[in-house]
Amino acid sequence: MNDQNARREFVITWIIKLSGYSSILFVCLIFFFLLREGLPALVDTSLASLFGTRWYPIENYFGILPLVLGSLVVTLGALLISVPLGLITAIYISEVASRWEKEILKPLIELLAGLPSVVLGFLGILVLVPFLRRFLDLPTGLTALAGSILLGLIAIPTIVSISEDALNSVPHSYREASLALGATRWQTIWRSTLPAARSGVLTAIMLGVGRAIGETMAVMMVTGNAPVMPQGLQALFRPVRTMTATIASEMGEVANGSPHYHVLFFIGIVLFVFSLVVNITASSISNQRRKRSERLLS
Amino acid sequence: MKVLATLIATLIVALLAGCSQPGAAKSGATPNPSAYIQNKGSDTMVNLALAWAERYQQKHAQVSLSVTGGGSGTGITSLLNGTVDIANASRAITAAEIQTAKTNGFEPVEFSVARDAIAVIVNPENPVKHLSLQQLSQIYRGEINNWQVVGGENRPIVRLSRETNSGTHVYFLETVIRLGNSNDKAIFSADTLLLPSSEGIIAELRDNPNAIGYDGLGYVTPEVKVIAVSKQDGGPYILPSAATVDDKTYPIARDLYMYTHGQPSGAIKDYLDWVVSPEAQQIVTDLGFVPIIKK
Numbered sequence: 266m267n268d269q270n271a272r273r274e275f276v277i278t279w280i281i282k283l284s285g286y287s288s289i290l291f292v293c294l295i296f297f298f299l300l301r302e303g304l305p306a307l308v309d310t311s312l313a314s315l316f317g318t319r320w321y322p323i324e325n326y327f328g329i330l331p332l333v334l335g336s337l338v339v340t341l342g343a344l345l346i347s348v349p350l351g352l353i354t355a356i357y358i359s360e361v362a363s364r365w366e367k368e369i370l371k372p373l374i375e376l377l378a379g380l381p382s383v384v385l386g387f388l389g390i391l392v393l394v395p396f397l398r399r400f401l402d403l404p405t406g407l408t409a410l411a412g413s414i415l416l417g418l419i420a421i422p423t424i425v426s427i428s429e430d431a432l433n434s435v436p437h438s439y440r441e442a443s444l445a446l447g448a449t450r451w452q453t454i455w456r457s458t459l460p461a462a463r464s465g466v467l468t469a470i471m472l473g474v475g476r477a478i479g480e481t482m483a484v485m486m487v488t489g490n491a492p493v494m495p496q497g498l499q500a501l502f503r504p505v506r507t508m509t510a511t512i513a514s515e516m517g518e519v520a521n522g523s524p525h526y527h528v529l530f531f532i533g534i535v536l537f538v539f540s541l542v543v544n545i546t547a548s549s550i551s552n553q554r555r556k557r558s559e560r561l562l563s
Numbered sequence: 564m565k566v567l568a569t570l571i572a573t574l575i576v577a578l579l580a581g582c583s584q585p586g587a588a589k590s591g592a593t594p595n596p597s598a599y600i601q602n603k604g605s606d607t608m609v610n611l612a613l614a615w616a617e618r619y620q621q622k623h624a625q626v627s628l629s630v631t632g633g634g635s636g637t638g639i640t641s642l643l644n645g646t647v648d649i650a651n652a653s654r655a656i657t658a659a660e661i662q663t664a665k666t667n668g669f670e671p672v673e674f675s676v677a678r679d680a681i682a683v684i685v686n687p688e689n690p691v692k693h694l695s696l697q698q699l700s701q702i703y704r705g706e707i708n709n710w711q712v713v714g715g716e717n718r719p720i721v722r723l724s725r726e727t728n729s730g731t732h733v734y735f736l737e738t739v740i741r742l743g744n745s746n747d748k749a750i751f752s753a754d755t756l757l758l759p760s761s762e763g764i765i766a767e768l769r770d771n772p773n774a775i776g777y778d779g780l781g782y783v784t785p786e787v788k789v790i791a792v793s794k795q796d797g798g799p800y801i802l803p804s805a806a807t808v809d810d811k812t813y814p815i816a817r818d819l820y821m822y823t824h825g826q827p828s829g830a831i832k833d834y835l836d837w838v839v840s841p842e843a844q845q846i847v848t849d850l851g852f853v854p855i856i857k858k
Contacts, residue, residue, distance in 0.1 A: 321753075323733070390766055391766070398770070404721050405771055407767060489758075490757040503754075514726050514757075520636075520640075
């Protein structure tokens with residue numbers, strides 16, 4: 266009987282262990298596949314061509330610079346929109362809202378997270394793009410800004426729910442101490458609660474960035490996909506082409522093993538490295554938080 | 564989006580094939596088709612090929628047709644690999660592809676099945692009525708950037724195009740931007756918006772008076788304005804239509820092809836014969852393409 270239990274325990278432990286390790290295995294396999302398919306791009310095309318400024322693959326122009334910068338412009342714009350909005354929403358839900366407001370607001374914001382990005386893109390084409398063109402008097406509304414606004418909407422739920430958790434985990438005594446010292450409610454939020462939750466809020470922002478940079482469909486539908494080199498701040502009001510949109514729209518037709526195919530995988534590597542950096546930054550920040558709160562408890 | 568369209572197209576054919584024999588369906592078994600024809604290729608032609616397949620299967624229950632899109636290049640590659648019976652293409656097969664076919668041990672046979680005009684389209688508010696090929700080339704190369712230069716209002720020009728994987732994109736590049744000169748290496752201006760679908764182009768044109776775009780005549784809706792085009796500066800300016808494509812006065816028109824694995828026989832031959840019949844060519848007209856035979 267005991268023996269049988271031990272055997273069962275052993276099998277279950279291994280199943281759990283295997284499923285734990287399998288995700289590491291999958292990430293490694295994906296990364297090796299990306300390297301195997303993408304690195305030949307360095308041989309197929311000269312480095313000067315790969316880091317050139319013109320992307321027109323059917324005539325062998327493989328400059329990925331406008332695509333990388335395009336992704337950065339759109340993501341940066343999304344941050345400018347989602348960080349203030351998301352943070353203020355989180356503060357409101359956690360610090361100001363009454364119980365019933367909280368109960369309505371939280372599920373609604375989570376619903377926004379569940380909205381398929383293609384639906385957002387569709388609304389973007391029909392409503393946002395014409396509005397931007399008229400309101401800002403632009404040549405066309407299909408711009409980086411339109412993509413940034415949609416990506417901002419996509420990143421907001423992530424930022425809100427994670428930073429709201431961080432704010433909630435700030436001990437109540439902090440707020441009470443601050444209020445007891447005569448600080449106003451606003452001073453308490455701004456000077457003591459928010460700084461105490463800083464690392465959790467930074468994690469939320471990094472995860473929001475990760476969500477934004479990998480998004481494809483909504484961006485492809487509203488940014489116009491013109492591979493122009495962004496120049497200065499006005500780049501936000503011009504069309505751009507992102508890395509994700511390029512892979513999505515060109516992978517379907519590309520001949521297996523051609524230079525174009527390898528370059529698309531090379532873009533995949535660049536994208537992978539971007540989100541790796543973002544995730545590592547996010548997790549190192551949240552690890553820091555754990556250490557500090559441990560210190561506080563001791 | 565393309566994959567989705569293809570999937571839906573296949574489903575519709577499958578459904579219609581099932582629906583056309585309600586009696587057989589009731590008996591619990593779909594009729595056993597004696598012939599199964601695989602048809603794949605050009606996205607421009609997918610609606611047309613689908614309409615043909617539906618009509619043909621209504622009349623010939625023993626033949627089963629499957630139609631998928633994916634692009635002209637994809638269709639021809641599949642034919643070379645032997646996975647389809649008929650490839651649809653909105654461009655002629657290239658010398659390199661013929662060479663591959665020969666090394667694979669067969670000769671692809673070409674059938675012209677319809678013609679298609681590529682319409683240059685703008686917003687209805689845009690007062691410009693006509694452009695020459697030379698002007699279009701300069702616009703898309705990025706040399707003309709304001710509508711004033713070509714007789715319009717003082718507005719910036721926003722260039723729209725399909726993605727680079729579209730056969731229509733390649734045809735426009737060769738015929739309009741390079742004016743048919745194969746030594747010309749000019750390409751689309753970098754700020755040309757590359758939109759993933761015809762719907763995207765129409766949506767932007769409907770709304771934006773700065774924009775110019777192009778698409779197959781069959782996809783043009785009444786919400787946009789078609790521009791008359793001339794071969795030489797100064798005219799004559801010709802609007803795309805069945806008549807002007809037929810008499811070759813409209814300069815941006817092309818043949819649509821079907822390719823087979825050697826000379827066709829049996830059911831495939833019967834189908835291709837039917838495709839150029841008056842009945843099938845009426846469907847061509849109905850869908851906004853140009854028939855290859857006169858009624």
